[in-house]
Amino acid sequence: MNSPALQERRLELQVDRAVFGLSGAEDRELRQVLNGLGDAVDADDGIAFELAAATLAAAWAEHEPMPSDVRDRVRARLAVEPVLTISQRTPDALTRHEGARRGNLRLIGTWGGWAAAAVLAVAAGVQWWGGSQNSAAGDAAAGVVAVAKRQALVAGGATPLSWAAWESQTGQSGPSEIAGVTGDVVWSPSNGEGYMRFVGLPPNDPAKEQYQLWIVDAELGLSQRISGGVFDVPTSDEVVVPIRPALGFTQPVAFAVTIERPGGVWVSDMSRRVVIAFAQ
Structure with a gap:
């Protein structure tokens, strides 16, 4: 698999991890993909996606209905893998979930459709709100990623x-x-x-x-x-x-x-x- 294809699969798996959590097989696949990409991937992207899911879902849930293509993907995933609240997750699921393991993310409610939509937007680097709101929404998404990456630096020992x-x-x-x-x-x-x-x-x-x-x-x-x-x-x-x-x-x-x-x-x-x- 070439690098662009690996990057695409990496983003897909990291989005799924942020929103739903990964199965054992998916987690192993993500590790293999990250190893294959090496220095071509930012190690902080995963935590950024997870914080983006929580923050953007809470902040923008009332702006507009979820796009149909994103909604269809979420529904298809939910049909085979129900979304759990944090209190319902098993110890194994919590161990798999990097955000819960790091303990520095504010998880808001259940990981539903808007969380998925928000993370997909950040992964793509664009937002779907039409007209003049595109630029502002993109800036807001970039801001969420900056917040997450700053937190990752502080968690890693950098002193503010x-x-x-x-x-x-x-x-x-x-x-x-x-x-x-x-x-x-x-x-x-x-x-x-x-x-x-x-x-x-x-x-x-x-x-x-x-x-x-x-x-x-x-x-x-x-x-x-x-x-x-x-x-x-x-x-x-x-x-x-x-x-x-x-x-x-x-x-x-x-x-x-x-x-x-x-x-x-x-x-x-x-x-x-x-x-x-x-x-x-």
Whole structure:
């Protein structure tokens, strides 16, 4: 089986695991598929699908009826394998269920049709809501995956560093441009992956300005800070944003967020400061 076919089968099995749980034979097949793909697969996808199933099913169950093709697939599966609530699952089933084994997923009710639909949407990277809602729904699905992957990093030992007001941490005069922003940043050197979490960061107009992350590396110093990517914030509620460094770095000692022109800048004067976090 070639790589695209393996990827397709991998997604199908991971979706089924997130929604229904796998039989012994299916679990063995998934392990074989993952071994066959090797580095071509993200090890955190499974937990992301499971969290997506719970979160999206709860949040969007009232938006619109499930698409007929997804509904037919779910019904066919339910006809031969009834869905169990968590309290009804056997010890063997709980052992098989990676999310229950990890213990860090909030499982909502029974794993029914909307859970299946939500996970399939994340696996495909698209949503089915029509018209102008497509982009917003896709962004929401990506946000759910980011939340799950951030949680996986923390569960794996990465330490969240709390955001703080710039002046309180650096002693520089002049307040942060935006007050009251909380949250944290987490970076895993071993995974080369990280995420920012914000609460109270106001939505921006991408046509006028964007937020930009800056990473200070111990070897390069403040004068050669690295861009961690520009990003937009759609809501002042809690948001999780992936870090996308422009260059490699080895030992981050600080992360700082500024407001810059659309598209960001290579060198910032750091005049529009928002928050900063220092490594412990």
